[in-house]
Amino acid sequence: MSKPLDVMYLPMLDYEEAWNRQKAIVHQLDEGEGAEQMLLLQHPPTYTIGSQNHPEHLLLSEDELREQGISLFQIDRGGDITYHGPGQLVGYPLLVLGRDEALDLHGYLRRLEQMIMDYLADQGIEAGRKEAYTGVWIGDLKIAAIGVKFNRCKHRRGFVTSHGFAFNITSGIQHAGFQGIVPCGIEQYGVTSLEDITGKTYTVEQVAQDIVPYFNRIFPYEITWITEKEALPRLQIRQYKGFRFLSEQ
Template sequence: MRRILEISYTPMMDYGKAWDLQKELVRRIDLGEQQESLLLLQHPPTYTVGSQRHPEHLLLSKEQLQERGIELFEIDRGGDITYHGPGQLVGYPLLLLDGQMGLDLHGYLRNLEQVMINFLAQYGIEAGRKPKYTGVWVGDLKICAIGVKFNKCRKQRGFVTSHGFAFNVKSGIQDEGFQGIIPCGIDSFGVTSLEDCTGRSFTMKQVADEIIPLFTEVFDQYEGQCIREDVS
């Protein structure tokens, strides 16, 4: 029997609010009070620093961050520093990895990558993985960053996932916040976007709608459902 996945789309949500929401949903999923969820949204300009603390990968001072209106968060996912901002679709799957899914932690990461590889294939974009690096690449350009946390359950066996993927959609995003960091600590490769790869324009809601069936196709333990738009 397939499990129900509660899906929402929010056009814009502050990073701190989204992080607090994830932590609350993780707690409630562990307690059995909340359906597993997929949050799809955008953030205002934000840098997040994962568990691999490398302050030298942030190229801007506190004063420059304030001038540019970019927030900075040190968070509990894996990985290094990355950028979130308008024109990038962020996905936070909050899934219970309890043995019934047949996924180990490594397999979960590969599945997230596969969702985005399949999405890009629909538009004739040959995307794939790069040895030693998590994420999705078009040639030597990263189009989707992935960083997750596996939260060990307290009330049952297994883990609840949090954080997730950041998919560059809009053209020019690589010239905005990415210029102020060494993305994911990788200075030998750049980033790209869906619009730059296709020469087409996309709305964020369109991309979110198209990702959902691919997500439930790869994570086939889940029942697909209509997207709910949250504009609060």
């Protein structure tokens, strides 16, 4: 019998709020409480820097960040700097992976990539991987970035996943916040979006709904769509240490 997975779409959520929700869900799952979840959402303009942490890949000053209304956070996922903003579908699968499951970090990354590649294939787009890099690529252009963390459980065997994927949907997103960084620290390649590749119009919410069956092919769960109102009473959200604006260094 498949395990339950609650899936929720949020049209727009501040990065800090999303991060605190992830931490709260990870804590509950470690305690054996609640269902595994996947948050699907959009963020306001935000840069996040992962564990590789190359500050030189941020091309804007703090004054320029403030002028453009872009937030900047140091976080605990793998990878370098990336951009999140309107027109991009961000997915945070929060899953319990037992130690007896034959799935390591790299295998999990490959499955998330495959989910997006399968979705794109059904849109008539040939996407793939690029040697030495994570993410989903169309030629030399990245359409989806992936950065995750395996949180080691304290009260049960195994891990709880956090962070996830960022899938560029609407046209022009590559000319938005991506111009202020070296995306994922990769200087020689660019980024693209679903609309720019297909010439069609998509909404982020529709792609969020459409991509869940592709997730379910690879991760067999019993899916239930829930609302934010249904989720929040079960969740004890608080501020967590280890999360800060870079300007607070």
